[in-house]
Amino acid sequence: MTRLLIVGPPGAGKGTQASRIAARYSIPAIATGDIFRQNIKDQTPLGLQVKQIVDSGNYVPDSLTNALVAARLEEEDAREGFLLDGYPRTLEQVSYLDDLLAGKSQSLDAVIQLVADQEEVVTRLRKRAVDQGRSDDSEQAIRYRQEVYARETTPLIEVYRAKGLLVEVDGLGEIDDVTDRILSALAAREVVPVAQ
Ligand code: ADP
Secondary structure (H helix, E strand, C coil): CCEEEEECCCCCCHHHHHHHHHHHHCCCEEEHHHHHHHHHHCCCHHHHHHHHHHHHCCCCCHHHHHHHHHHHHCCHHHCCCEEEECCCCCHHHHHHHHHHHHCCCCCCCEEEEEECCHHHHHHHHHHHHHHHCCCCCCHHHHHHHHHHHHHHHHHHHHHHHHCCCEEEEECCCCHHHHHHHHHHHHHHCCCCCCCC
């Protein structure tokens, strides 16, 4: 089975592409942001703990996020393959994930980097704020999240490039075209869906 990550700035369209790619590879798309938002909505203890952090556009502490992902990857549907969206986001999360997978004799097949222009992503996020009413999509929060991403998450790209796992894909254009680009870039690396 296939183990993938997708990284890119907020608004690059990771979530949309993640579900399409995951469906194609018959693996679950696991988005830490979605899990946090669901917990906030349901007012679970985790949700209450992270609400202010998420709303402010800061990252949830690594210890919490790592534990959440470790538990999620133990669920039946993710044991053999997954596409992680929005995790890892810090260097500490990268090494945690490395160790977690190594402990199960697993490794990543590829890291999809969705490349998108800053102006374009800000425009998209403003639109999403209106469409979906996400409480962390205020103008100020959007700009702040871009900064946090640049500072905390951009360094990960070089780590995965150095490991030879990075697959860079242009995230601009029609949704279908971007999906096709990702699928062909993965296929070019012989990361292909297992035959059904
Ligand atoms: P976006 O792609 O727009 O940044 P996400 O849905 O991926 O949105 O994440 C929303 C929020 O959830 C983040 O701003 C952060 O507060 C929290 N979050 C999600 N994933 C992580 C992570 N791996 N580490 C820490 N915080 C996270």
